[in-house]
Amino acid sequence: MAIAVRYAAFAAVATALNLGAQGVLLAFYDGPYRLSAALVLGTGVGLVAKYILDKYWIFADPSEGLANHARAFSLYTVMGLATTAVFWGTELLFDRLFGGHWTLVGGAIGLVIGYTVKYQLDRSFVFRRTV
Template sequence: MVRQFRQQSSSSSVAARYVAFAVLSTIANFAVQAIVLQIAPWSSLMPSILAGTAAGFALKYVLDKKWIFFDRYTSHNEELSKVVLYGLFSVLTTLIFWGFEIAFWTIWKTELAKYTGGAIGLAIGYISKYTLDRKFVFKPGEA
């Protein structure tokens, strides 16, 4: 069934799913942050950010693995290796996003510039992340 779906998936449908999964993981991230702040309003912001990041990361990894790259589970060691690489590439591409957002803010010092830089950084980051994940994490020959 997954093989049939994979063969029928066009580039545009993969791109649409990839964007939808990014949105879903962001929503999960923010929702978990809000829940943590509700449960423990006296705590600092960091526990909520860490919990939200973990939730968004886990959701995006599972969705990408199954519905973007059609990757199958092979072993604990292989899966751990994939999670670590996926995480490293997530950090790298987040730095691209932050770099553009900060650079645009620094140069033009407007909210519009900040968000424009952020949008450009996110686009470059997600395209880079997809390419890195496809080449190094979820290798097509292994999926």
């Protein structure tokens, strides 16, 4: 399977996990900072899942050991800060403009944009392998 197809499939899986976690929280929690809590939860779930998928099946990173994983995950997270800002900004914009289910539609659009940029960042700075 071509890397682009695999990456798109894994991005779809991470997006589903992210938005699913948000949806669950939004369905059951109606307290203060509801959307902020959903964004943080979804981002955490998606981040961990996508890191594992990318490390092993996109970039085939052979490094092992706690120090190597900590370095790679830290860099992976840092590379995701700007793309997370795009994702959160798009979701919050859709929430502000349209509300309801459109909030998560905005999140999905933001994630597509973010993952497109993040691949290049991860390839260049995190895993440093030519794919």
